[in-house]
Amino acid sequence: MKKRTGAIALALIAAGLTQVQLPADARPGDRVAIRVDQGPLMMADGVPAPPIAPEIFGANARWIDDELGAWDPATQGPAAGFADAAQVADLELIRYPGGTVANFFDFKKAIGAKTMVMVPSINQTAQDAADYVEYMNAPSDGAATNPNGGTDWAEVRAANGHPAPYGIKTWEYGNEPFLDGQRYWRDLDQQTRVRQFIEGGWSRQTAASATYQNDDGLFSGCDLVNRKTSTGAGGQTYRTRYPPIALPADTTPGSGPIAEPVLTVNGARWTRVDSLATAGPADQVYQVGTADGTVTFGDGVHGAIPANGATLSLEYTTGRHDGFLDFVRAMKAVDPGITVCSGWGKPEFVDAMGKRPYDCLGIHSYTDQHGGDAEGAYDSTELYQQLMNASDRPTQELVDLRKQLGKYFPDPRQRPDLTVTEYGTISQNGPTGVGTPSNFAAMQMHNVYLATMLIGQLGNGVQLSVNSNLNGGPNADPAKRDWGNILASPPGFGITGRSMTLTLAAPMIGAAPRQVTVAGNPVVAGQNYTAIVAAATRTKHGLQLLVVNRSLDQALPITVDPAGGPAVKSARQTTVTDDDITAYNNDQAQPVQPATKTLANDPKVDAELPPHSVSLIELSS
Structure with a gap:
């Protein structure tokens, strides 16, 4: 089996650090010098990195199946063990109702929780989103406040048992619309699609242009997953995936020509009528509800009934859909104090x-x-090196975006913020069909990768970070439980190595990152990444250094130089690792655990970073 190396260039500035490298053959025994300056870390756009917010510890919660077992419908509360596990994990934020599965979420059938909210952009309007903001944030004060008109959603919230507003301040519009698999009604062309995402619009839906195989069919239910065939009953009503349905009479200069819908039953075209009431029993006709995208057939008296099992197909123009600008405008009209991020x-x-x-x-x-x-298949060493070779890439993307925003918004006070609303890995089968190992995302190698990403986020001013995901689905078989999330899957919601690793950074909350200089940082032999990445803060209690050793098998001795400031009274190091890069916590064993030891100081501090490890070094003053 040949060994492959990534083609990823070293992106040292990406971590917000200044690093001096030694050649690839640097001796592993050479001591690495890490200096933490008094001054602030300057980000890629020339702005000091802001203080680290508590919301840096978030998780993506998927609403389906009672949030994969985290919600107990019998008690209408968190499942047994969930709240305790979330508290131990220092979980500060939940992104709800999740990612891809949330695109067809209907908030009016759900009850809110304190969280960051992802607003669906496919089957919801700007008015719906404004209603959602009202439900979460408006005061329950009778008729005195009803900012969006119509239903007083604050009173609905109170009736659901929560009179006080939830006060959700961060919202996100849409989820990954740049992916072809999540474009839905929008155009295949990326430039057209991004304009539709921003400004809204219309799109012709046909079997030939649909991203998903069955998008041209008719559906029912809240998730619109399964295409329906005729039941043979009278008065059948179904929905399109992407309401509203636009008709020729709805044509505007912005829409361009809108063609008549084309509905077929077993390949034969039926005719749209304004009302089924005047149709005869054999007339092959249907009626549409334009606003909600419904299609209704006759009952055998007024309009024919499609034969049992008949295939139903519909070509139509969907729109006008609201876009990002419409959503932001409507949501902020209800609560001007909220933040709305672009998905x-x-x-x-x-x-x-x-x-x-x-x-x-x-x-x-x-x-x-x-x-x-x-x-x-890769062996574990190759899998690890592939992962580490990719670990700087997300940080470089943050750097590039920050620079790009600086060109459009020269005044930093007007510059949009960077938030990371999902991060992790997406596992793909290799050319031979081999997949990553079971519970790969729970392994120590994956913890090292995520900590590298977290350090890159801290160095690029990310104030809100959501790890993917909160927990896996329930499984009665302990051997099949999912440990590759912030919390293990129910029952039990055990604390994973991932949460132990990421929350090493908890003492840094509230402080602004400081400039870190790493001298003697070796490039891992034969690979395209340096061994050490680090981030640091200073508080009134002293200095906090979060540092990752990405070397697979070499421990690295380091010297931490606090570079002035108050005298160091004591020092300690807390490290999360295990000798085995494939190790992960489960019901039988918990090998990935934090270990703390005291360090000598005079006034610099010497320490040793175990291979493939994440450490927090704290110098108390």
Whole structure:
């Protein structure tokens, strides 16, 4: 089996650090010098990095199946063990109702929780989103306050048992619309699609142009997943995936020509009528509800009934759909104090928005992890090196976005913020069909990767970070439980190595990152990454250094130089690792644990970083 190395250039500035490298053959015994300056860390756009917010510890919660077992419908509260596990994990934020599965979420059938909210952009309107803000944030005061008109959603919230507003301040519009698999009604062309995402619009839906195989069918239910065939009953009503349905009479200069819908039953075209009431029993006709995208057939008296099992197909124009600008305007009209992030956190969105103001980008930081090469599966060493070679790439993307925003918004006070609303890895099968190992995302190698990403986020001013995901689905078989999330899957919600690793940074909350200089940082032999990445803060209690040793098998001795400031009275090091890079916590064993030891100081501090480890070094003054 041949060994492959990534083609990823070293992106040292990406971590917000100044690093001096030694050649690839640097002796592993050489001591690495880490200096933490008094001055602030200057980010890629020339702005000092802001203080680290508590929301840096977030998790993506998926609403389906009672949040994968985290919610107990019998008690209408968190499942047994969930609250305790979330508290131990220092979980500060939940992104709800999740990612891809949330695109068809209907908030009016759910009850809110204190969280960051992802607003669906496919089957919801700007008015719906404004209603959602009202439900979460408006005061329950009878008829005195009803900012969006119509239903007083604050009173609905009170009736659901929560009179006080939830006070949700951060919202996100859409989820990964740049992916073809999540474009839905929008155009296949990226430039057209990003304009539709921003400004709204219309789109013709046909079987030929649909992203998903069955998008041209008719559906029912809240998730619109399964295409329906005729039941043979009278008065059948179904929904399109992407209401509203636009008719020729709805044509505007902005829409362009709108063609008549084309509905077929077993391939035969039926005719749209304004009302079924005047149709005869054999007339092959249907009626549409334009606003909600419904299609209704006759009952055998007024209009024919499609034969049992008949295939139903519909070509139609959907729109006008609201866009990002419409949603932001409507949501902030209800609560001007909220922040609304764009779920298209990519360079093409920044260019398409130009100088138009907005609050923030919701960035999804992922790399693809392949399970094997052309000769078969990777062994654990190759899997680790592939992962580490990709680990600087998400940080470089943050750097590039920050620089790009600076060009459109020279005044830093007007510059949109960077938020990371999902991050992790996406596992892909290799060329031979081999996948990544079971519970790969729970392994120590993955913890090292995520900590590298977290350090890059701290160095680029990210104030809100959501790890993917909160927990896996329930499984009665302990051997099949998912430990590759912030919390293990129910029952039990055990504390994972991932949460132990990421929350090493908890003492840094509230302090602004400081400039870190790493001298003698070796490039890992034969690879495209340096061994050490680090971030540091200073508080009234002293200095906090979060440092990762990405070397697979070499411990690295380091010297930490506090570079002035109050005298160091004591020092300690807390490290999360295990000798085995494939180790992870489960029901039988918990090998990935934090270990703390006292360090000598005079006035610099010497320490040793174990291989493939994450450490927090604290110098108390």
